[in-house]
Amino acid sequence: MKDTRDPRDMKDSDRDFLAVQEDALLVDILATREDLSAFADDHIAQVLGSYAADVDEGLELVVNAQLPEAPRPLTQDQGDTSPRRSARFLIAATTAVVLVGTSGVAAAVTGDPLSPFRSVVKVVSGGGHTPTADPGRISEELPDPASTKAEVALMLNEAKQALKDGDVEKAQRLLDELAADAQIGDGLSPGLEARIDKMQDDVDKSAGGQGGHDGQGGQDTDKPGQGDPQDDKTKHDNQGNTSHPEKPGQGDEKPTKPGQDTKGNGSDGGSDGSQSGSGSSKDPTGSKDKDRAKNDGNGSGKQDDTGTGGKPAGNQSGGGQVKGRPDRGPDKPDKGTKAGEPAKEPKADSGTKGQLVS
């Protein structure tokens, strides 16, 4: 809206005031983005209009644009519809089922649910030689079969050497220690067991050979200074009773290992006073040994360990000490029984594995 007055009729102040008014009106129109047709002949009004339009272009999109929501935390549950999550669950479930099944089968077969994993643990831990955080605990839980076999072989060699040197007692003691160690006895290979049996037979032979002169077959009494002359008398009285008391110093100081007397349980009942005990540990019934002991009970004191029909029943000894290979089974009673000590209560049916026949 322009002033229609003639500029020649206006004062300078009036002219300036009108120009200010006119520009104020123009700027108000520009500010409100109204139509500029009233200022069509004003070049600066047109370019300012273009300027304002350029500023406003796309402004609605910018102003009204919704800000994106903050991303959800990564820990938030995304739901169970994810295929990757389902695959993970399936893998975990399958693994758990396989592990439990393997452990169950192993527990049923071997009694040890962890046995399938011991080899894995051994491989992972570097063949069992890698030190772990608690080596003592690991070694306690997982005994090393290799070291066990080596220990058994070493003890057998020592026993063999002792036997070669004539130290039957030492050899027997070593065998007893082997038998006493239940951990060793549980995991032995058949070859080692055979070696132990053979060594036991050799020891028994040696003991029988030494003790056969006096008919008692006890290796203890043949030791110098250990035997009691009275003992010989006692043994020669044809009582056939091996439970007579022995005097101190007869070499009965060795404690009988667990289960030792369950197989070589000396029993009297023989008629000729000879003591023939068969300590076969393989014949569960002991019938063969029993019969053979009876048949061979001629009082000669010779050992009856021919070994026919299975393991040799070479566990005969005098003085009531009947040594067979100790049983390593679960029933290992009579811990406190001394080796070489006569059975205090001879049992009539004690010859399940061997018996003394007098």
Add this chain to the structure above:
Amino acid sequence: MATDVTATGGGAILHRTENGDLRDLVARAAHGEVGAQEALLTHLRPMIVRYCRGRLGRSPAADFAADDAAQEVLLAVLHALPRYRDEGRPFEAFVFGIAAHKVADVQRAAFRTAIPTADVPDGVDLALGPEERALQSGDSHMVRMLLDRLPENLRELLVLRVAVGLSAEETGRALGMTPGAVRVAQHRALSRLRIYAAEEVTA
């Protein structure tokens, strides 16, 4: 808060907020009231975007720069709110002071940054065609060149009045002037623009 939204032919959106309500809104926002802060930023956002566009232009290189600068201004205002104390100076002056510094930062950084290439739009572009855009951009470019020749106070006044769309009273509050002084100053600025434009045509 009384907010008047006026839409004109160009699609412009003008927000008008009564001064008293704006002061109360700013006070509540400064005390940390989330709703007040959101309302205040909503009120400021169109003005800030226009200001940045008016100062930085809308060439392909500076289009996003202006919008980004506006966002930076709003963030700066939000961060500065807890430290804002109403000492009689209008809040608009505080906001446009921040905006002026941010625009200056963008102008300095524009010389050192790469120019991103816009993606090809997937839909139909209903905006101005290339010829119209060239003419408009030509006019806008010429206006910015003329504005750059003005003294800073006059340039700021014209940007607030024309680009941002503030009234004489609002511009006066932002620049610490009376509405009458704003009108006289804008008349002086337009007179100089006409002289500069005549010089450009002659040249």
